[in-house]
Amino acid sequence: MNFHINNLVAEQQNVLELFNVQKPKPSISIIGLGYVGAVSTACLANLGHEVIGADLDALKVDQIANGISPIHEENLQNLLQEGVGDELIKATTDVTAAVRDTDITFVSVGTPTKSDGGCDASYIISAAQMIGKGLKQKNAYHLVVMRCSIPPGTTLNVMVPEIEKASGLKMGEDFGICFNPEFLREGTAIADFEAPPKTVIGANDERAAIALTEVYQPVDENVIITTIEAAEMVKYVDNIWHATKVCFANEVGRICKPLDIDSHEVMNIFIQDTKLNLSPYYLKPGFAYGGSCLPKEVRAVAHLGEELGVDLPLVNSLAKTNEEQIQSAVDLVKNTGKRKIGFLGLAFKAGTDDLRESPILEVIASLLKDGYDVKTHDPAIGKDTAIKGQFNYVRNVCPHLEQLIDELPDMMTDDCGELVDDCDVVVVTQKNANFQMQVGARLHNKKVIDLVRLFDELPKTQSYEGIGW
Numbered sequence: 127m128n129f130h131i132n133n134l135v136a137e138q139q140n141v142l143e144l145f146n147v148q149k150p151k152p153s154i155s156i157i158g159l160g161y162v163g164a165v166s167t168a169c170l171a172n173l174g175h176e177v178i179g180a181d182l183d184a185l186k187v188d189q190i191a192n193g194i195s196p197i198h199e200e201n202l203q204n205l206l207q208e209g210v211g212d213e214l215i216k217a218t219t220d221v222t223a224a225v226r227d228t229d230i231t232f233v234s235v236g237t238p239t240k241s242d243g244g245c246d247a248s249y250i251i252s253a254a255q256m257i258g259k260g261l262k263q264k265n266a267y268h269l270v271v272m273r274c275s276i277p278p279g280t281t282l283n284v285m286v287p288e289i290e291k292a293s294g295l296k297m298g299e300d301f302g303i304c305f306n307p308e309f310l311r312e313g314t315a316i317a318d319f320e321a322p323p324k325t326v327i328g329a330n331d332e333r334a335a336i337a338l339t340e341v342y343q344p345v346d347e348n349v350i351i352t353t354i355e356a357a358e359m360v361k362y363v364d365n366i367w368h369a370t371k372v373c374f375a376n377e378v379g380r381i382c383k384p385l386d387i388d389s390h391e392v393m394n395i396f397i398q399d400t401k402l403n404l405s406p407y408y409l410k411p412g413f414a415y416g417g418s419c420l421p422k423e424v425r426a427v428a429h430l431g432e433e434l435g436v437d438l439p440l441v442n443s444l445a446k447t448n449e450e451q452i453q454s455a456v457d458l459v460k461n462t463g464k465r466k467i468g469f470l471g472l473a474f475k476a477g478t479d480d481l482r483e484s485p486i487l488e489v490i491a492s493l494l495k496d497g498y499d500v501k502t503h504d505p506a507i508g509k510d511t512a513i514k515g516q517f518n519y520v521r522n523v524c525p526h527l528e529q530l531i532d533e534l535p536d537m538m539t540d541d542c543g544e545l546v547d548d549c550d551v552v553v554v555t556q557k558n559a560n561f562q563m564q565v566g567a568r569l570h571n572k573k574v575i576d577l578v579r580l581f582d583e584l585p586k587t588q589s590y591e592g593i594g595w
């Protein structure tokens with residue numbers, strides 16, 4: 127939908143410019159005038175929209191209505207003053223009226239943590255009820271844009287039912303819904319609005335997606351359009367990633383200090399690698415890490431921390447999460463209830479015959495222990511590959527794999543197609559064109575466990591699955 131909608135909106139814009147016509151900008155109500163709401167009010171007015179800010183807090187409403195910033199944020203006060211001066215910004219405690227009197231409603235109420243650690247949706251529910259009442263009082267189509275950070279599913283399963291109940295209207299027909307995560311950083315919020323890191327629109331119908339794409343066109347001509355649930359998840363994923371980076375860098379600092387190494391020197395070098403370190407590489411859900419370096423080095427750094435008396439919970443947790451991934455693969459196979467299992471790919475990645483600490487060996491060993499019938503195929507590994515020598519290198523960490531290493535040559539076949547035909551379940555551990563072809567041709571009559579996302583487009587068949595999809 128991405129390309130199609132961005133293009134559609136750009137084409138419409140070009141036609142309007144050709145005839146020198148200005149399309150009227152939709153008016154926008156903003157429910158919740160905290161950091162997100164106050165900044166959105168000022169910035170959307172700055173783009174030429176009439177904005178009504180609505181909050182239950184009379185003090186915030188009064189401040190916004192008078193062009194006074196309720197928070198400390200660079201440039202916010204100036205923009206609010208301009209907006210109020212141009213009569214583009216109004217504010218009210220009457221949320222229902224604000225919705226009724228506008229075309230689009232942005233929702234930016236708080237979503238604090240509940241006592242059990244979950245997300246408190248009570249402000250969202252009360253805002254949704256007020257939106258529903260406002261929609262009941264108008265006749266035209268209305269777009270509701272959810273901006274809060276919320277667990278996936280909240281927009282469609284919590285918010286929409288409340289709006290529909292209070293309004294008697296139907297989503298997709300009488301009103302549209304989008305989830306549009308907010309990525310502003312406090313302190314540079316205005317600059318981030320004007321040059322966003324990305325604009326994500328989760329939508330389930332084209333009309334809603336187009337309406338919101340048009341709003342953002344002046345600051346982002348290439349918005350990313352996706353499902354509502356994926357957009358909700360992106361916001362959480364972004365923030366756990368940022369938190370991971372902070373903790374990672376801090377653990378590097380903690381281990382560098384007793385070694386008398388300048389952690390900033392180390393990280394300044396680290397960040398210059400945009401091919402492997404700061405890149406999409408290693409950031410796609412798939413199978414466990416393995417090979418001759420990653421497991422060894424993770425253990426070595428954890429050990430170094432222990433020797434130095436430095437606590438490194440993030441580094442120490444890596445082996446555990448990796449083991450969970452291996453166990454998930456074992457469980458997926460066992461849950462099929464089938465006994466003849468074929469593995470496509472033995473090495474930890476394609477294009478190498480290095481079997482050292484290949485995580486799929488752990489899966490195979492676990493299945494053999496329970497009496498499964500296993501066959502394997504790897505285009506880079508044959509009966510004459512020196513796997514015994516490789517095993518000697520990892521003997522200390524994988525003594526439990528010795529028997530498998532002895533038995534492995536008897537499980538190998540050179541014929542990929544034959545292996546797929548002969549087994550009940552095929553487990554794909556590497557991505558290559560031949561595996562794609564052989565598995566793709568048999569998808570409808572074979573149980574496939576894909577650990578690497580073999581196909582760009584997810585097959586829709588019931589008999590296909592991976593750990594993370």
Ligand SMILES: NC(=O)c1ccc[n+]([C@@H]2O[C@H](COP(=O)([O-])OP(=O)(O)OC[C@H]3O[C@@H](n4cnc5c(N)ncnc54)[C@H](O)[C@@H]3O)[C@@H](O)[C@H]2O)c1
Pocket residue numbers: 157158159160161162163180181182183186221234235236237249252253256273274275276308309310311312
């Ligand atoms: N602060 C940030 O930097 C930031 C960045 C990205 C996303 N977010 C997310 O955006 C959402 C809003 O965050 P915030 O920091 O602006 O919140 P905030 O707590 O600063 O403000 C929320 C406002 O909503 C108002 N409110 C609550 N219920 C209402 C109702 N029914 N009607 C009208 N007003 C109501 C409150 O009075 C308050 O002024 C949260 O989900 C947050 O996680 C925040």
